[in-house]
Amino acid sequence: MDTAVRGRSIRIARLSLRLDIRAAVVCVAMVASIVVLTFLTMTTGDYPLTVSEVVDTVLGQGPPGAEFIVLELRLPRLLTALLVGGALGISGAIMQRLTDNPLGSPDIIGFTAGSATGALTVIVLTDGGMMAVAGGALVGGVVTAILIYLLAFKGGVQGFRLVLIGIGVSAMLYAANDYLITHSSLQDAIAATAWQVGGLNGRGWEHVEPVAWSMLVLLPFAVFFSHRLSILQMGDDAAKALGVRVESTRLVLIAVSVALAAIGTAAAGPIVFVALAAPQIARRLTGAPAAGPLAAGLMGALLLLLSDFTVQKVFSQSQLPVGIATATIGGVYLAWLLAGEFRRR
Numbered sequence: 001m002d003t004a005v006r007g008r009s010i011r012i013a014r015l016s017l018r019l020d021i022r023a024a025v026v027c028v029a030m031v032a033s034i035v036v037l038t039f040l041t042m043t044t045g046d047y048p049l050t051v052s053e054v055v056d057t058v059l060g061q062g063p064p065g066a067e068f069i070v071l072e073l074r075l076p077r078l079l080t081a082l083l084v085g086g087a088l089g090i091s092g093a094i095m096q097r098l099t100d101n102p103l104g105s106p107d108i109i110g111f112t113a114g115s116a117t118g119a120l121t122v123i124v125l126t127d128g129g130m131m132a133v134a135g136g137a138l139v140g141g142v143v144t145a146i147l148i149y150l151l152a153f154k155g156g157v158q159g160f161r162l163v164l165i166g167i168g169v170s171a172m173l174y175a176a177n178d179y180l181i182t183h184s185s186l187q188d189a190i191a192a193t194a195w196q197v198g199g200l201n202g203r204g205w206e207h208v209e210p211v212a213w214s215m216l217v218l219l220p221f222a223v224f225f226s227h228r229l230s231i232l233q234m235g236d237d238a239a240k241a242l243g244v245r246v247e248s249t250r251l252v253l254i255a256v257s258v259a260l261a262a263i264g265t266a267a268a269g270p271i272v273f274v275a276l277a278a279p280q281i282a283r284r285l286t287g288a289p290a291a292g293p294l295a296a297g298l299m300g301a302l303l304l305l306l307s308d309f310t311v312q313k314v315f316s317q318s319q320l321p322v323g324i325a326t327a328t329i330g331g332v333y334l335a336w337l338l339a340g341e342f343r344r345r
Contacts, residue, residue, distance in 0.1 A: 020286065020288065022286055022287050023286040023287075023288055023292070023295060026282075026285045026286045026295065027286075027294060027295055027298055030295075030298040030299060030302050031298065033302055034082070034298070034301060034302055034305060037302070037305050037306060037309055038078060038305075039051055039054075040309065041074060041078050041305070041308075041309055041312075042054045042070065042074050042075070042078065044313070045069075045074070045312070047065075047066075047069045049066060049069070049070070053066055054066075054070055057070040057071065058070065058071070058075070072204065076203055076204045076205050076207065076208050077200050077201075077203045077308070078305070079208045079212070080200055080203040080207050080208050080211065080267055080268060081200055081268075081301070081304045081305045081308050081322075082301045082304075082305060083208065083211040083212055083215055083264075083267070083301075084200075084211060084264040084267050084268045084271060084304060085264075085271075085274055085278070085300040085301035085302070085303060085304030085305060086215065086297040086298070086300050086301040087211060087214070087215060087260040087261070087263055087264040087297075087300070088106070088260070088261060088264045088271060088274040088275040088278065088300050088304070089274065089275065089278035089279065089282070089296040089297045089298070089299055089300020089301065089303075090219070090222050090257075090260055090293045090296055090297040090300070091105075091106050091111075091256075091257045091258075091260035091261040091264070091275050092105040092106060092257075092274070092275030092276055092277075092278055092279045092296065092300070093278070093279035093282075093290075093291045093292070093293055093295075093296035093297075094222060094226075094229070094253050094254075094256060094257040094260075094293070095109065095111075095254075095257045095275075096279050096280075096290075096291075097229040097230075097232075097290050098159060098162075098229065098232065098250060098253055098254065098257075099159030099160070099162050099163050100159045101159055101160065101163050102276075102280055103163055103276070104159060104162070104163050105275040105276040105279075106257065106258070106261035106275045107261075107270065107272045107273065107275055107276060108163070108166070108167065108170070108276060109148065109162065109163060109166030109167065109170065110144055110148060110166040110167070110169040110170030110173060111141050111144055111145055111148075111166075111257070111258050111261045111262070112141070112261055112265055112270045112272070112275075113144070113169075113170045113173035113174055113177070113270070114140045114141045114143060114144025114145070114169075114173055114262075115137040115138070115140045115141035115144070115261065115262045115265035115266065115270070116137070116140070116173070116177055116196060116265065116269075116270045117140045117144070117173050117176055117177055117180075118136040118137050118138070118139045118140020118141065118143070119133045119134075119136045119137040119140065119195065119265070119266065119269075120136075120177050120180045120181070120192050120195070120196065121136055121140070121180065122135070122136035123136075123188060123191055123192045123195060124180045124181070124183075124184040124188045124189075124192055125180075127188070130206055130207070131206075133195070133266065134210060134263075134266035134267065135266075136266075137262055137263075137265050137266035138259070138262045138263065138266055140262070141258050141259075141261060141262030141265065142258060142259075142262065144169065144173065144258075145254060145255070145258040147169065148162065148165055148166050148169050149162075149251075149254060151165045151169070152165045152166075177196065180192065181193060181196075194321075195269050196269060196270060197269060197321045197323045197324060198265075198268055198269035198270045198271040198272065198321060198322065198323025198326070199268065199269060199321030199322050199323050200268055200308050200321075200322050201319055201321065203267070203268065207267045207268070208267075210263065210266070210267065211263055211264065211267045214259065214260070214263040215260075215263075218256050218259055218260055219293075219297075221252065221256050222253075222256050222260075222293045223293055223294075225249060225252055225253050225256070226292060226293050228244055228249050228253075229253070229290070230289075230290070231244050232244065232246065232249065232250065261275060268322075268323075269321075269323060270323065271304065271322065271323050271326055272323060272326055272327050272330055273326050273327060273329065273330020273331070273333065274300050274303055274304055274326055274330070275300070276330060276333070277303065277329070277330055277333045278291075278296050278297075278299040278300035278303055279291040279296040279299070280333075281299050281303075282295040282296045282298070282299040283295075285299075303326070304322065304326070307322050307325040307326050307329065308322045308325075310325060311324075311325050
């Protein structure tokens with residue numbers, strides 16, 4: 001078997017792959033950062049442990065008392081942060097490339113608000129459990145996406161129109177969410193408000209499993225269709241000339257983005273600005289024209305894990321929800337992003 005490496009191209013027999021060395025180095029660095037944060041998260045806290053004790057506990061041979069700390073408290077929260085952050089990062093990368101707009105993320109367009117409306121409806125009107133709330137979030141996100149898509153469709157879907165209509169629908173959904181909270185009982189209002197902030201406190205394996213299975217199903221679609229995003233950005237006519245089924249491809253990608261955002265919202269509440277910031281930061285670090293799903297997913301996981309680690313250590317007494325931290329960081333980032341756009345014009 002003949003193997004040759006030429007610049008950024010790798011050829012193995014008849015298989016040819018293009019390797020972006022800078023992007024690969026950045027992804028490796030993000031993985032290394034996630035590993036470091038993972039060890040810090042699992043070993044520090046009110047019950048400090050060593051790395052070997054954590055590993056032994058995961059293997060079923062840990063010291064007395066460590067099993068509950070590691071397997072029931074820290075590990076599920078850690079995995080939820082990684083999976084939700086990855087899902088939001090990939091979802092944001094898909095939508096930003098589809099709309100060709102850095103503001104085209106699920107929390108700006110309204111998909112996250114729709115998921116929140118579905119979940120709050122379940123919390124306030126039915127007193128449903130975790131699975132019912134997750135189902136409500138998924139249904140709410142899908143219904144919102146269909147509504148926005150139909151309103152934006154006019155001989156096809158243009159990214160700018162999708163963003164504008166999504167912002168309008170999002171405003172109405174936030175008003176509906178406030179209405180649901182203000183017209184509910186005190187107990188339901190407290191539960192709904194706590195969920196709407198978005199956080200990882202109290203997350204267990206029942207939150208990890210749905211997100212893990214969803215990522216397992218949806219990630220191959222995101223990777224498989226991602227190479228067509230560059231063609232779609234060339235315009236519908238050029239994409240059709242190159243043999244791409246424009247509307248069906250766009251519809252599949254929107255469905256994947258919505259499903260990822262809805263599942264992430266169902267597991268952790270509306271964690272804002274991760275889907276907006278992660279693809280843009282990944283794009284700048286890799287130097288690529290647009291962030292790929294792998295880089296955006298890793299950055300989303302890193303951002304959410306870092307934010308959660310920070311609130312656990314800095315605000316350990318108040319148990320501050322991680323959604324407040326991401327909203328604060330994301331608000332500053334959004335202001336910087338908009339200021340940069342205006343300066344270029």
